[in-house]
Amino acid sequence: MTEEKRVLAFDFGASSGRAVVGTFDGRTIHMEEVHRFANDPVMVRGTMYWDVLRLFHEIKQGMTKAHLAGPFASVGIDTWGVDFGLLDERGNLLENPVHYRDARTAGMVEAAFRHISRQELYGITGNQIMPINTLFQLLSLKEQRPEVLARAKTLLFMPDLLNYFLSGACRAEYSIASTSQMLDARKKCWSGRVLAALFLPEGILPELIPTGTCIGQLDAALCEELGLAPASVIAVAGHDTQSAMAAVPTEEPDFLFLSCGTWSLLGTELPEPVINEASEQANITNEGGYGGKASFLKNIIGLWLIQECRRQWQREGRDYSFGELEQLAKAAEPFQSFIHPDAPEFVPSGNMPERIREYCRRTGQPVPDSVGAVVRCIDESLAMRYHQAALELETCLGRTYPRLHMIGGGIQSRLLCQMTADACAKTVLAGPVEATVLGNIALQLLSTGAIGSLREARQIIKASEDIRTYEPQQAERWQQEYHRWEEITSC
Incomplete structure (x- = not known):
């Protein structure tokens, strides 16, 4: 009988x-959520920060609760991409990490292009050029707060920073580093050319390590404080997209996936990055994943739009559940109004329903005046954007994909899954919902030898989860509406 393995x-x-x-x-893998907590950014004198010490407190709470049922062999952490903390020469955090939605990167992309061309920057990094990327955040520090950068000894991305708090090890895990726009995608090392062009210090960047590396043990003082048994700290795919990628339940070497959460990421897994004129024009990113593979994907604003609308309605005293919002959208008239989900006005937090209505006014469309109409506008527009991104990827790769694996929390919306199947004219295989956590767990099991390969891990996840199939039902109508969406959103 195989001995059970517990990881956190x-x-x-x-x-x-x-x-x-x-x-x-x-x-099979069995999951038990032992602790859940809010991750609220904090605005202080015009700057939006992550409350990282509170987050580490929640990690302590989670480890304590997990230990009540018995010791765990290892810990792994995944987060969003691009954000970081800076340590001084004594290893102390200089200040709370700044949120990627903070306004400090305004104008930094254009400032960077005065020193290195867009073509050269993309040609080296293979990264989708977005103002939130680490490179532009660092450039804003150099331009606006050089005294902070001068004191920095080490830069650690968010999962690496939390791993440092746990173990004392300063490392840069490959997948999270690949979101920074500072990595040479082909050589798989920090790009001296990019950093030198913008006069940024390469010395603050830590050693790169492969995804799934054991970086050490839980700090002995931390174990004593919390009454924990020793456990390994595994640098899983620190970027949540790459942890989710590991959980795509397929045995096919070539597949198309859509990770659907606050951000939507649509792409495929390749042996090597694809960096060419077509991928640059489409602004498609290449991220690093487990085994040194490349994820060729498109970043799209996702459920952030609905989440931010829901927050606005809560501020107005209307507290809808996501299920209620879906039912209201389902009852709304189809194909009335469209938005481009990635339009700049939808990136910051704020009154999202009003921004959507203003977009529709500006583009001469019917203005969605009900909650259901706003949510339906978002869902249909996301599905159209997924179709556009899939076409761009397929054009770059010179092939088509008949199926799309949808994973993540967004697949709880059956309406969005069906819209995606219709818009993309592809069979949608939806599941697992908890793809990121399952991938995190699987990568820990791979690191410790409990699972032998990524293919085996995906087979185990497929056996552990229910996968729902959605077939296209109105593909012809959606294709007609797609052309109208293109016309409206290209204005």
């Missing part, structure tokens, strides 16, 4: 986090 996964999203114990019996 921490998954941090842009608004909440959770601690989940994964138990592997040799055949």
